Amino acid sequence: MKITLTLAKADIGSIGGHIKPGERLMKVVNQFVTRRSKGLLIDFYLSHTGDDIAILMTHKRGQNDSRIHRLVWDAFMAGADDARKQGLYGAGQDLLVDSFSGNIKGMGPAVCELEFEERPNEPFLMFAADKTDPGAYNLPLYLSFIDPMYNSGLMLSPSMFKGFKFTIMDVEHTKGDRVIELNTPEEIYDIAALLRDNQRFVVESVHSRGNGEHCASVSTTRLHNIAGKYTGKDDPVMMVRVQGAFPATGEVLQPFKIGHLVAGFMRGSHAGPLMPVKNNSTISWFDGPPIVSATAFCVHKGKLTEPADAFDHPFWDYIRDKVSQKALDIREQGFSGAAMLPYPELEYGGIVQKMNALDKKFRVRREKKAKRKK
């Protein structure tokens, strides 16, 4: 049976700053999707990561289906209305256009989709990150699909010997989707050369070269590229099919033990380690550190099993402690150097005004030039 998984996520309002959406808002969105799902969805699951609500849906209508995308848009709009009534902070923040135009991509919410012929048992992972951008998944995807130090299946499982095809998007190109396809293992140095730059080049999808199937999908939205100004970090989602011809669940989770430094954190303008957190976690401290949740499911005839929280395990408590230390270490240096993002990535336009004003105050000293000896 061919099914589609559609995962969409948006910040439509939160309590006490950019902390969490709150129970009433979750309920409103849940009720809306329940009402509208009849005849459209097979199943759905709602969760939040930090201040963003994620809606995972299963259906048979394929990718980029306008009715599914409309449902998501309307659900977030209905939520944003309620958020305004409640006086939640940043109500409707990620809904960047006034009316729906057929596809939710490019309208604010983060979206990723996977379409496939269901295996007899079909496990997959849903990731949702807050206070960071889609490049945050570059390194984990590189390591779990390319590096035998992280994925032992690349050495041990013949179904992975042929490698994978990476589709990578240049997210700075806003006049259309500029993408490149590169194959592993032959082109891994080229892939590394692109993925080094998390703000510009983002993995959009991964396909198996063994069976041709779509196995990973990432939302590639960059809000500031859409809106032309800061409207919040992009807070990306990702889905990865696991086991069999694909990396095992643990091989996909493993790279998240690094707590690698990503862009985001306070005001979307700092570097901070990505902390793997339990599902439905809130944001705290310095509007961060950036967080990521991982929820595992099996899907059967389009029906989702109950969720299994993949980062809810004592091992990840230890990692969270280590990542906290790493976050403290980089925060020690405040605004200086690598702790903040480079100038074009600073998310608040205020810095431009400030630099322009300061620029006018600079002067070049006129010094008498020493006469050269003849």
Ligand code: F6R
């Ligand atoms: C980062 C984020 C927060 C806000 C910060 C200021 O992605 O959402 O760190 O940037 O709390 O928020 P505003 O500008 O809404 O007052």
Ligand code: MG
């Ligand atoms: Mg927010």
Ligand code: MG
């Ligand atoms: Mg957010």
